[in-house]
Amino acid sequence: MNEKQMVGEKAVEYIKDGMVVGLGTGSTAYYTITKLGELVRNGFNIKGIPTSEQTAALAVEQGITLVDFKDVNQIDVAIDGADEFDADLNLIKGGGGALLREKIIANAASIFIVIADSSKGAKKLGAFPLPVEIVTFGADMTTKKIAELGCEPKLRLTGNQPFITDNGNYILDCDFKHIESPKEMELQLNKIPGVVENGLFVNMADRLITIENGELVEKTK
Numbered sequence: 001m002n003e004k005q006m007v008g009e010k011a012v013e014y015i016k017d018g019m020v021v022g023l024g025t026g027s028t029a030y031y032t033i034t035k036l037g038e039l040v041r042n043g044f045n046i047k048g049i050p051t052s053e054q055t056a057a058l059a060v061e062q063g064i065t066l067v068d069f070k071d072v073n074q075i076d077v078a079i080d081g082a083d084e085f086d087a088d089l090n091l092i093k094g095g096g097g098a099l100l101r102e103k104i105i106a107n108a109a110s111i112f113i114v115i116a117d118s119s120k121g122a123k124k125l126g127a128f129p130l131p132v133e134i135v136t137f138g139a140d141m142t143t144k145k146i147a148e149l150g151c152e153p154k155l156r157l158t159g160n161q162p163f164i165t166d167n168g169n170y171i172l173d174c175d176f177k178h179i180e181s182p183k184e185m186e187l188q189l190n191k192i193p194g195v196v197e198n199g200l201f202v203n204m205a206d207r208l209i210t211i212e213n214g215e216l217v218e219k220t221k
């Protein structure tokens with residue numbers, strides 16, 4: 001079993017019958033969602049809130065009932081991957097372009113569990129270019145303002161065309177090399193008009209499931 005599958009399936013042990021589950025996006029969350037599908041086929045009543053259209057399609061394929069925020073009072077547990085994590089369980093997310101919905105759902109969940117293979121650990125965040133979602137209007141100006149914070153922003157492309165998020169926005173991948181203060185950077189970025197949200201998830205993860213020396217390990221705040 002590969003690391004993504006190990007951590008993705010382990011997280012499902014936190015799901016109980018009747019729960020509302022935030023469903024992450026990406027190749028690690030894939031294993032969580034397919035395992036949840038197995039539970040559903042075994043009679044579990046699980047409702048899912050997806051963090052992307054891609055995840056919504058996978059969840060439906062797996063027989064998981066999808067719900068909207070208006071249908072539920074709370075999200076019991078959200079499970080999602082990460083592009084980087086540090087020792088304080090701060091994260092960079094958004095490699096799959098779903099950071100806005102991922103942050104809304106992680107923030108709404110009573111428990112946010114992060115699943116990440118061993119390659120995602122970092123002493124300092126920032127080697128992975130930070131995804132920042134921006135509105136298309138004024139994108140060139142927003143890009144300049146973000147660059148003034150000390151990074152090289154690159155418009156994410158699909159082929160020759162800008163990548164468009166599920167929310168109709170662009171993503172800038174911002175190479176900071178390292179981010180001294182993730183909290184400060186998160187706030188600075190979100191103050192720039194045109195920025196919708198950024199992929200720094202500071203102090204949000206309750207539990208990290210990862211791999212060290214080939215073994216599953218779990219860390220909490």
Ligand SMILES: O=C(CO)[C@H](O)[C@H](O)COP(=O)(O)O
Pocket residue numbers: 024025026027028029080081082083092093094095096097098099102
């Ligand atoms: O933030 C994300 C998507 O927006 C993903 O969780 C992140 O990119 C990790 O992906 P993967 O599990 O495929 O490595």
